[in-house]
Amino acid sequence: MNMSWSARPFVRIFVFLVPGILLAYWVPAISGIGPLYILSSIGVLAVSGYAVYKLNFSWSRRWILGSILGFSVFLMGILLVNLTNSRQPEISLGNFETFMGRVIEEPVETAETVRTVIEIRQIINNDTVIMNPGRTMAYFRKDSLSMQLEYGDMIVFQGKLTVPEGPKNPGEFNYAEFLALQNVHYIVFISGDNWSLLGTSSNKLKSLAIKARKYLLNVLKGNGLAGNDYAVAAAILLGYDQLLEPELEQNYVTAGAMHILCVSGLHVGIIYLVLNFLLGFLRRNKLQKIIKVILLLTMIWFYALLTGFSPSVQRASLMITIFILATLSSKQKDVYNTLAASAIILLFVDPFIIFNVGFQLSYTAVLGILMFYKPIAGIFFIKNPVVRKVWEIVAVSTAAQLGTFPLAAHYFHFFPTYFWLTNIFIFPLSFAIVGAGMLLMAASWLPVISNLVGIILSGFVYLLNFIVSTVKFLPYHGIHDLYFPWSKVILVYALILLLIPLIFKKRFKILFPALVILLLVIFLQTEHKFRILNQxxxxxxxxxxxxxxxxxxxxxxxxxxxxxxxxxxxxxxxxxxxxxxxxxxxxxxxxxxxxxxxxxxxxxxxxxxxxxxxxxxxxxxxxxxxxxxxxxxxxxxxxxxxxxxxxxxxxxxxxxxxxxxxxxxxxxxxxxxxxxxxxxxxxxxxxxxxxxxxxxx
The missing domain is CATH 3.60.15.10 (Ribonuclease Z/Hydroxyacylglutathione hydrolase-like)
Structure with a gap:
């Protein structure tokens, strides 16, 4: 894309919005600033910007107006954190023992417990009812009653709320922060005789989505899928990953195919391509194009509903939605601007999604494909259509890896060396699995056809599992125990962004800054090794x-x-x-x-x-x-x-x-x-x- 910075307004908004969110979260004193004060500041800046524009605006001074608008968006990021207020609600722990609340997440069964999130509506203490909404992670003792819990159930329970502990060992996962980013600040353990069901009060749409997913899980199970095949099909088609065994997940990590187990932009993109092909005849005039867009959006969000509106599905569906809506515009479209618009919408809904690993990897993967696919694919000119398709798959997977590698190394400390090989098989298999899954769902009411499609789907999934499970037996199948602190993540991203135009576009002016960043990366690596040798x-x-x-x-x-x-x-x-x-x-x-x-x-x-x-x-x-x-x-x-x-x-x-x-x-x-x-x-x-x-x- 050669479009200028000014032609990407949503990219500019994103660049100023994110620092505001990060600063407000990391500095509690800033997030404590009153919303009215921030709104007043934004209002003053808006008036100032209008005055600058009307009274003293010239092209040479446009940076003044840009700075005012940018700072306003920065304050908006702070305001979003302030309004979301993920900080701990004021509850005196240990003083309250009886609670009334609503189950707001689909319960998940573990070996000994049933886990869910409860939104506390009332706290009852000595015949006094205190209205204090808050969220707690609840663990019920697993029995016949707790296994019947469903989303939307209203319950009354007795227990002692505790604050989840932060990490107690160097580098340990911060579970308390993980819960806080979901606005969950407490943990409670509930025994079998300390709770009772009052009734149901649910979000009708979400309740319908969860019931639809349960129905489709039974469709998969009732048409020949079982064991690991059933678990993988449920994850790929419906975003339900609770059935995956740790060993199976590790196989996908080793093969560089973990993304296939999450309903992501890839899956929704496949559905979009199939539906777009089927509706290809609607393109003759503006009205037909509008009808086509409405049908595409309806079917994509209907699929999102069938998957239970999991966060990854919502993210992918919104991303595709923005791209589809952009096709209605007669103006030149900028994919980066469209991508930034989808991210901004998600941040306005939940500013803390910026800390979500899935959000980060989804957008960096798409960015990697948008930025690096064409230069990599253009390395070879291949006439044979089959070989060309194989090379295009390698190019796409390599581009996505360039986009996600630093973040993946930071979070998972592993790099799958055979990602390019496994994706040659995974990409076409994912098309086949999603296609067969859609056909199975559509024909679920026809026993003979659905059983036949189920056998075909099971075969595709079995082949996928077999290919993925063989990678760990290959020599040098991965680089383990990678140490990537945030400083190294940022530097490696900067190096990748400089090396691509340097190598493929021969922009030798950026050779010096690329060498400087490379030396900084080497310095970090050397300093880390020096610390190890002296510890x-x-x-x-x-x-x-x-x-x-x-x-x-x-x-x-x-x-x-x-x-x-x-x-x-x-x-x-x-x-x-x-x-x-x-x-x-x-x-x-x-x-x-x-x-x-x-x-x-x-x-x-x-x-x-x-x-x-x-x-x-x-x-x-x-x-x-x-x-x-x-x-x-x-x-x-x-x-x-x-x-x-x-x-x-x-x-x-x-x-x-x-x-x-x-x-x-x-x-x-x-x-x-x-x-x-x-x-x-x-x-x-x-x-x-x-x-x-x-x-x-």
């Missing part, structure tokens, strides 16, 4: 009801954990994978119950006493007696387990500077130990309250 630390992690102690020296480490945690790899990954990647460590996990000697990290541990570098320590748990015939001296003590320790008696036997309470210690014992530490004036670090204990040596 030596002992870490006592905070993992509820477990003991986990890490001994780190350069890029080597030994992680000692209790036997229960040793068998729960998923829990270790959740809590520790990000910091392990940041610290440049390979997995090396051993049981804490026993003796251990490792010369690479300079660690000795006999099950009770240990030495790491220049520091000595003692660990006391349920199984290890802490009494010794002769007094010993250590730098610090790590206390584990449920057995109560008398610090005063311990101090007579062991000379130590401070002690650490690990996360296997129950709450009652923590309180007693903290009290004793205060009385005896010992330094005490409680990882349950303060987060992981990190000792840099």
């Amino acid at each position: 030596e630390k002992l870490v006592v992690y905070s993992i509820n009801q477990h003991s986990a102690i890490d001994f780190i020296r350069q890029d080597e480490h030994v992680l000692l954990v209790d036997s229960t945690l040793l068998a729960e790899d998923h829990k270790l990954e959740y809590h520790l994978s990000n910091c392990r990647i940041e610290w440049g460590l390979e997995k090396n996990i051993e049981s804490i119950e026993g003796s251990f000697l490792n010369t690479e990290v300079n660690l000795f541990y006999d099950g009770q006493f240990g030495a790491f570098g220049d520091h000595t320590f003692m660990r006391i748990d349920d199984k290890i007696p802490y009494r010794s015939k002769n007094p010993v001296s250590v730098n610090f003590i790590i206390i584990s387990g449920k057995r109560m320790i008398d610090i005063k008696a311990l101090a007579e036997l062991v000379d130590f500077e401070f002690f650490v309470i690990d996360s296997s210690v129950p709450h009652w014992k923590q309180k007693k130990l903290m009290k004793q530490a205060k009385e005896m004036q010992y330094k005490c670090f409680n990882v349950n309250e303060q987060g992981a204990f990190v000792l840099d040596l």
Whole structure:
């Protein structure tokens, strides 16, 4: 696109709107500014802009008017955050036990619970009803009653609201912030006899959408799809990903095909292409074009309804809607301007969607295709139509990867090296699966035809799963444990944006800035490696009801954990994978119950006493007696387990500077130990309250 900056008004609005949203979210003092004050400021700027335009406007001074308008949009971003107000509502925790609320998300069954979001309508305390709407993540004990919960149910329940805890280990996923961005600020656990159903009060359209999706899930299940084939078909066609097994999801991640499991712009784009082809005869005059647009939009949003209006479907449908509406204009169309318009609409509905990973990856993938597809596709001129189509698929997937790679590396720490190969098969298969799925839905009331289409659809999905599952057996199937902080993400994006015109359009003027950015990327990588080679630390992690102690020296480490945690790899990954990647460590996990000697990290541990570098320590748990015939001296003590320790008696036997309470210690014992530490004036670090204990040596 060679259109000028001025021809892209929505791009300019987006550029000023997003910083306002980010600043308001990151600086609470700014988001606390009153809406009336912000509106008044915008009004003053509007009047000033009008005065500048009428009284002293000249082309050479147009930047003044542009600056005023830009700052107004910036303030609008702050106002959106202020009005959405995702900050925590004022509720005194522990004072209220009886609540009335409405189920506002479709309940999801897990192994032991039924999870949903409840919008609290009333809080009842000592016969006083307090109107205080708020949202809480609710976990019901799984039983025959809770499994019948549905969207829109009004319930009364008893429980204790708790604030979700932030990350307690370095680099750990911030679940509290994740919930807050959805305006959910509390968690409550509800037992089977502490709630009752009052009735139903739902959004009729959303309720209809959820019921439609349930019906279509039964259509898939009733026409020959089962197991992984059923789970993948449900994800691709209906955006329902609750049935996917972790191993199956990992196969798609490894193959670089995870995008196929989310109803995204690709899926809605396929539906648009099919419908646009079928309605191709409506193009002779303006009226027919309008009818065609109305039919296209109706069918696309009807499909969105069938998928339950999941966020990814709404995002993709809106994006396609803006593009379709743009076709009615007789003016030259700018795809970047259209794309920015769809993003702005979403941000006005929910400004915090800017933090949504799916939103970020969707738009960067589309941007990558728009910006890089033509230069990459133009590398080769291929006459053979079949080979040309294959190359076009490779070009599209490469362009999308260029758009998403820095963000994907930041969030998932992995790069699939065979994405170009798998997409050669995935693209045509996705067309076939979506097409067969649409046909199955349309013919669901015809048993013979629907069964036949179901068999064909099952075959397509089986082939897709088979191709995806074979990639992990290929050599060098991916680059693991990529460390991409935000500084590196921004620099790599800047480098990509400079290298494409430099390579394909021979714009050698940007060679110098490209080299500067490349040197900055190399500097960040070198600085990270230097930190790894100079690190030596002992870490006592905070993992509820477990003991986990890490001994780190350069890029080597030994992680000692209790036997229960040793068998729960998923829990270790959740809590520790990000910091392990940041610290440049390979997995090396051993049981804490026993003796251990490792010369690479300079660690000795006999099950009770240990030495790491220049520091000595003692660990006391349920199984290890802490009494010794002769007094010993250590730098610090790590206390584990449920057995109560008398610090005063311990101090007579062991000379130590401070002690650490690990996360296997129950709450009652923590309180007693903290009290004793205060009385005896010992330094005490409680990882349950303060987060992981990190000792840099």
